[in-house]
Amino acid sequence: DTAVSQTPKYLVTQMGNDKSIKCEQNLGHDTMYWYKQDSKKFLKIMFSYNNKELIINETVPNRFSPKSPDKAHLNLHINSLELGDSAVYFCASSHLDRETDTQYFGPGTRLTVL
Amino acid sequence: GDSVTQMEGPVTLSEEAFLTINCTYTATGYPSLFWYVQYPGEGLQLLLKATKADDKGSNKGFEATYRKETTSFHLEKGSVQVSDSAVYFCALSDQGTYKYIFGTGTRLKVLA
Numbered sequence: 016d017t018a019v020s021q022t023p024k025y026l027v028t029q030m031g032n033d034k035s036i037k038c039e040q041n042l043g044h045d046t047m048y049w050y051k052q053d054s055k056k057f058l059k060i061m062f063s064y065n066n067k068e069l070i071i072n073e074t075v076p077n078r079f080s081p082k083s084p085d086k087a088h089l090n091l092h093i094n095s096l097e098l099g100d101s102a103v104y105f106c107a108s109s110h111l112d113r114e115t116d117t118q119y120f121g122p123g124t125r126l127t128v129l
Numbered sequence: 130g131d132s133v134t135q136m137e138g139p140v141t142l143s144e145e146a147f148l149t150i151n152c153t154y155t156a157t158g159y160p161s162l163f164w165y166v167q168y169p170g171e172g173l174q175l176l177l178k179a180t181k182a183d184d185k186g187s188n189k190g191f192e193a194t195y196r197k198e199t200t201s202f203h204l205e206k207g208s209v210q211v212s213d214s215a216v217y218f219c220a221l222s223d224q225g226t227y228k229y230i231f232g233t234g235t236r237l238k239v240l241a
Contacts, residue, residue, distance in 0.1 A: 056234040070227055116222050120172035
């Protein structure tokens, strides 16, 4: 009965490869997010979808492409992986309403690019 | 734009010591304020929140009060335990842009 789940938990790959990370939430939330956490624990928002519509698109390389097939899923595809993409990627979900906008985070996907 | 500033860590305390982690914010509107906690190897989880000025959020012995006059939301706990060792993030939600803004995180280490 995991609320926000991500797969895979660990991802080790070579530079230049293309990879995807999947996220699913069963909380009935209308908004989902992708964050990148670097080695110093700094957390930076990358994208957000509300009801399958992109509402936040921060300055990230266009090698990163989010896809939301439905409200419960938000996947992240990364092309031509680079060393600097190594980080932990967190998916989160919430409502946008002020009273219920607590974000629920997945366990993270640790990406290592060799 | 909106921002969150929290004290740098790491903070190292003995068990049963008093904890304060400072957090200040800048915002053009009236954001909700949050403290999240991240245990090793896990995602962030909500510790407490406050949605308007003078609200006090509390959970598991932790407290923080939304102070509009000082734009602060300091986290406190009267007696920390070894199990409180984690990274703590202060955050605000900007209702205008739908963004969460996180502070840089403060690592807390509690020694037995």
